[in-house]
Amino acid sequence: MHKVWAVIRREFVERVRTRAFILSTLLFPLFMGAMVVLPGYLMSRSTGTRTIAFVDATSDDLGLRMVTALQAARIGKGEAARPRYAVTHLRAPNRSMAVRDSLLPMTGKSRRVEGGLDGILVVTDSTVTGGKAAYYGVNVASFDDMRDLEQTIRPMVIAQRLQGLGVDFAEVMKSVQGIDLRTMKVADGKLTNESGAATFILAYAMGFLLYFSLLIFGNQVMNSIVEEKNNRIVEVLASSLTPFQMMLGKVVGVGSVALLQIGIWAGTATFLTTNQAKIMSMLGAGGSGGLPMALPSMKLELLIVFLLFFSLGFLLFAAAYAAVGAMANTVQDAGQMQMPVMMFVLAGFFSVFALIRDPNGTAAQVLSYVPMMTPFVIPMRYSISPLPMTELLGSIAVTIVGMLAIVWLAARIYRVGILSYGKKATLRDMVRWIRTA
């Protein structure tokens, strides 16, 4: 056991010390931080109050009502709210174009010149009849700006038309209001606070973490074994350690690196999203914007189930990757030979998407007893609704048995493969190794 520890520590320390590890560990939180802060920050910058001239060529009070609406529009909510528009109301019946032309020189100079404008909105009588209004500005390419402007003046036009038909605008608005379907998860016969989207994201994220770790760290296990074979360290190791000790140490060592990195990432993500408002205000960017949705919270029991299946799954697949590495002579060989293992990883990952629609259906129940699949399927199912204890324990048992079987098989392949160089191992070789080892 002492020896296995030595191998685990070596694998862990040497990997964590590498520049690649440090960089990738730090870059992700930076990226996350940017995701949390930047959108809100950018929005608070770009959506300052727009200074517009309202050229009113209407013959009634439509223009006046629009100006009132524009002046009432606000950016943000509560205390921090600022007016969205600074409007100058210019009555110009019959000569709207001439007024517009006289204002053009000032357009685009709102921040530099007193009396400068961001844009000119021209409204005429035909706005009601033909639905036409014109905006001349420097921010016409901003979809958000144009949408806001349109939405602010549209109700006035509609109201005007309805009034002409003798219908009360407020009554119409009430009757066309849609319904807002709020989704809330019921788990274990109790109401939870999770929305449908959050549930999906959580189930998906757990599958993705395992998938991602297997691709990255499974490959690391494989490639480092090929490397040890190539520079013949393996002969020295084999004179000190049993193949099983070598393989176990490597898989657990690399697995701990994976857990550490994911732990750091998950920790940063949780910290950033829960403290988003504070961070934003510290940066003086106000409380608006940010991620489209908060990270779903994870219950302790789900976390335990996830970590258990993550570990079992990692051991199972990493052992398979180790066997592939032991069979190969070059990294290129290994890349080709890992296909069968890859297929299972992919199948597991995509089963999450397929089964999430019917997490308690027959397919999901069957796959809960397939060792290669359980690490993906069970956390997903558990996150949607806790499994019955018997099913969960059954699945854990099957996974452990399957994991041990694969580790045993992989260790036998590893034992022979690790010390044979030269020719590429064939399927027949592999069967022979398993039998003779």
Next chain:
Amino acid sequence: MNGSVVKVERVTKRYSGHTAVDGLSLDVPAGGIFGLLGPNGAGKSTTIRMIMNIITPDEGKIAVFGRESASRDMSDKIGFLPEERGLYKKMKVVDQLTFLAEAKGIHRAVARKKAVTWLERLGLTDWTMKKVEDLSKGMQQKVQFIGTLLHDPDLIILDEPFSGLDPVNSQVMKDVVVEVARQGRTVLFSTHIMEQAERMCDRIVIIARGQKLVDGTLSEIKREFGGRHVALTFTRNADRAARVLADRTLVAKADDSGATAEAELAPGGDPERLLRTLIQEDVGLSRFEVVEPSLHSIFIAKVGTEAATAPAKELVHA
């Protein structure tokens, strides 16, 4: 510790196409230095790898410390320097050595202390915290050599330990090997450099084409090989000397290196007559000594032309 530490009995290993080791038996007694000699491709490395249980023999039995699976079960008592050196390139020298010793069951702190002591002894102190890849080949070899000794093994197996080393480093390593053997431990090493083996080994086995040709202590081997040998050094007229040495009534066999030669006298040949003839021929004789045959000449005589024709098998490991 009496009896044999390594016992190889009628071991055969075949690879597709050729037999690397052919019915070989070895008996390495406890204590002292045991030399496994042979030309390139003789099967030295294959034999050592079978002793280390890295590959399994097709036929025959191998016992280490009297047990068949000992090279795995008792690996902590064995130090092994493989023919193809291998270290973790990115690891620091001292970490590397600590790990190698830990893998032999030595406690971490103890291992580190020992590593530092050994590095100092082999003049590598300045390189303690350097990465292995920053070291020269020779230095890496010394580091790995330390790795084989760090856990004070009872049996040390070295596959071509001196190849690629300069004379100074070679001497340093030789001194260590001799000292270790003097402590009552057993050293088994393979080489094709005869002078080295002759200076160090208590017992020698010469193999060629996977078969044993010579086995015994150095003095036994020389006595058995027999013949009266004369070591000669000339300073001029080498061509005339060569003619004298070609005289089969005087000389049975000669290993003529130009300025020096080792001659085996013909049966009934008289060393004084050889001396007289050489003086007559005016070859500027500066050395004339009746000697025991050198291991080199025994090796050449035994392995003979086989060495020249042996294919480069050792490169082919399936």
